[in-house]
Amino acid sequence: MSNRVIIFDTTLRDGEQSPGASMNAAEKLRLATQLEKLGVDVIEAGFPAASDGDLDAVSRIAAKLDKAQVAALARTSKDDIDRAWQAISHAAKPRIHTFIATSDIHLEYKLKMTRDEVVQTAVEAVKYAKSFTDNVEFSSEDGSRSDRDYLCRVFEAAIEAGATTINLPDTVGYAVPEEFAEMVSYVISHTPNIHKAVFSVHCHNDLGLATANTIAAIKAGARQAEVTINGIGERAGNTSLEEVVMALHTRQNILPASTSINTEFIHPTSRLVSMITGIMVQPNKAIVGANAFAHEAGIHQDGVLKNRMTYEIMKPETIGLSANKLVLGKHSGRHALRTHLKDLGYDLSNEEVNLVFEKFKELADKKKHIVDEDLEVIVTEGILRTSDVFQLEYLHVTAGTTVLPMASVKLQIHGRSVQSAGYGNGPIDAAFNTIANLTDTGSELLRFSISALTGGTDAQGEVTVRLRENGLTALGKGADPDIITASARAYVNGLNRLEYLKTHPIKETSPV
Ligand code: KIV
Numbered sequence: 179m180s181n182r183v184i185i186f187d188t189t190l191r192d193g194e195q196s197p198g199a200s201m202n203a204a205e206k207l208r209l210a211t212q213l214e215k216l217g218v219d220v221i222e223a224g225f226p227a228a229s230d231g232d233l234d235a236v237s238r239i240a241a242k243l244d245k246a247q248v249a250a251l252a253r254t255s256k257d258d259i260d261r262a263w264q265a266i267s268h269a270a271k272p273r274i275h276t277f278i279a280t281s282d283i284h285l286e287y288k289l290k291m292t293r294d295e296v297v298q299t300a301v302e303a304v305k306y307a308k309s310f311t312d313n314v315e316f317s318s319e320d321g322s323r324s325d326r327d328y329l330c331r332v333f334e335a336a337i338e339a340g341a342t343t344i345n346l347p348d349t350v351g352y353a354v355p356e357e358f359a360e361m362v363s364y365v366i367s368h369t370p371n372i373h374k375a376v377f378s379v380h381c382h383n384d385l386g387l388a389t390a391n392t393i394a395a396i397k398a399g400a401r402q403a404e405v406t407i408n409g410i411g412e413r414a415g416n417t418s419l420e421e422v423v424m425a426l427h428t429r430q431n432i433l434p435a436s437t438s439i440n441t442e443f444i445h446p447t448s449r450l451v452s453m454i455t456g457i458m459v460q461p462n463k464a465i466v467g468a469n470a471f472a473h474e475a476g477i478h479q480d481g482v483l484k485n486r487m488t489y490e491i492m493k494p495e496t497i498g499l500s501a502n503k504l505v506l507g508k509h510s511g512r513h514a515l516r517t518h519l520k521d522l523g524y525d526l527s528n529e530e531v532n533l534v535f536e537k538f539k540e541l542a543d544k545k546k547h548i549v550d551e552d553l554e555v556i557v558t559e560g561i562l563r564t565s566d567v568f569q570l571e572y573l574h575v576t577a578g579t580t581v582l583p584m585a586s587v588k589l590q591i592h593g594r595s596v597q598s599a600g601y602g603n604g605p606i607d608a609a610f611n612t613i614a615n616l617t618d619t620g621s622e623l624l625r626f627s628i629s630a631l632t633g634g635t636d637a638q639g640e641v642t643v644r645l646r647e648n649g650l651t652a653l654g655k656g657a658d659p660d661i662i663t664a665s666a667r668a669y670v671n672g673l674n675r676l677e678y679l680k681t682h683p684i685k686e687t688s689p690v
């Protein structure tokens with residue numbers, strides 16, 4: 179058996195099912211391009227049956243990528259498979275990924291089908307998908323809670339029908355590593371034609387065990403891992419790409435398996451996902467958290483200075499974290515900026531680079547050192563959100579110990595300038611009240627958080643808001659050396675995301 183583990187990234191499909199993580203087509207395309215650069219083997223670009231928007235985004239990704247396989251998800255219906263094929267037929271390396279649940283609980287309550295009917299449906303779907311492409315993946319949804327012998331029967335039939343990848347999902351994140359490894363071994367050894375397909379696993383993180391289960395499955399013989407960047411995904415998320423890849427990379431002595439991932443792009447890709455989705459990783463998140471390589475205790479710092487290996491099992495450079503985070507200053511030129519942006523995953527047009535350069539110079543006048551995080555904010559606010567309904571043109575606030583906090587705000591709404599003034603409990607409240615009046619929003623502010631992007635008093639304040647309107651929730655992000663401006667930007671960004679969601683509703687047909 180080959181020791182190469184295929185990395186199947188589903189950030190754009192299962193990852194996008196994270197609450198508030200919906201991305202527009204341009205953002206998806208940008209992320210897909212970065213995933214290809216990261217060296218991902220298969221990119222699950224979306225679920226085309228869910229909406230026309232999804233189909234369009236998958237189709238654009240399929241047209242652009244030439245190295246990675248582009249997978250489209252489909253239930254076992256002909257309609258779903260037709261739409262999946264419509265979206266990826268022009269891809270250099272298309273894959274149809276079809277799935278049906280196999281656990282008794284799903285069969286009885288959700289599908290209302292017998293075991294025999296599910297086998298037959300799976301076979302028909304795989305055969306139908308196979309009429310379009312040789313590259314067909316079959317998944318047994320809720321596989322980890324399915325009867326093992328039945329699972330072997332379904333897999334054998336799916337392989338017989340032409341599936342080239344068989345995926346066993348722990349859909350509800352219920353498995354524990356030893357048990358899951360045993361199940362994988364059992365299914366591999368009791369499915370007679372399993373050698374004709376790649377065995378894959380897809381784990382969810384409800385018990386915080388997704389990475390452990392995936393690694394255990396790889397040890398038991400799985401050769402495809404389905405993962406997402408930063409572990410984003412439905413509920414508690416999916417297995418995180420960076421954790422699996424770095425575990426394999428770091429523990430070669432007991433995990434002799436390799437991947438195609440260019441590890442130095444892990445950190446930029448993680449940041450890109452955070453910037454696009456607005457979902458920041460927790461500081462103590464393995465591999466990509468802000469503190470993952472920070473040594474706080476004096477005794478650790480002392481050890482690291484003497485020999486890094488005393489407390490560091492991985493080098494930060496391996497995942498693309500530069501030791502020297504200072505990247506550009508006031509005198510840096512357009513060329514240096516463009517090169518650096520490329521490394522961060524932003525391959526911009528001349529026009530876009532010019533726009534970023536302008537903003538970069540403005541910021542460099544306010545702030546001495548411009549670091550990666552500052553550039554990411556400029557790009558996300560200025561370039562990735564070009565179709566915004568609302569744009570902040572002007573903000574002026576008065577606040578202090580003896581005055582009533584007041585804000586004057588000028589916004590562009592659908593390109594038309596409007597302005598107003600308002601009061602509040604504090605300057606941020608005043609700014610938010612005024613923006614709410616101008617935009618006539620019915621949204622509710624669920625969360626507001628503020629943090630410094632980097633150390634020092636000239637650091638940019640980074641604000642995240644969470645808004646809800648008519649059952650839709652959206653995150654908004656904004657950054658600025660002035661925290662009130664950062665807050666206003668975040669609020670406007672959140673309102674724009676809500677507007678986007680109104681026209682691109684999160685899939686009601688989400689498969690899991
Ligand atoms: O979690 C799951 O079961 C899935 C399948 C569609 C693979 O996402």
Ligand code: ZN
Nearest residue numbers: 192349380690
């Ligand atoms: Zn899933």
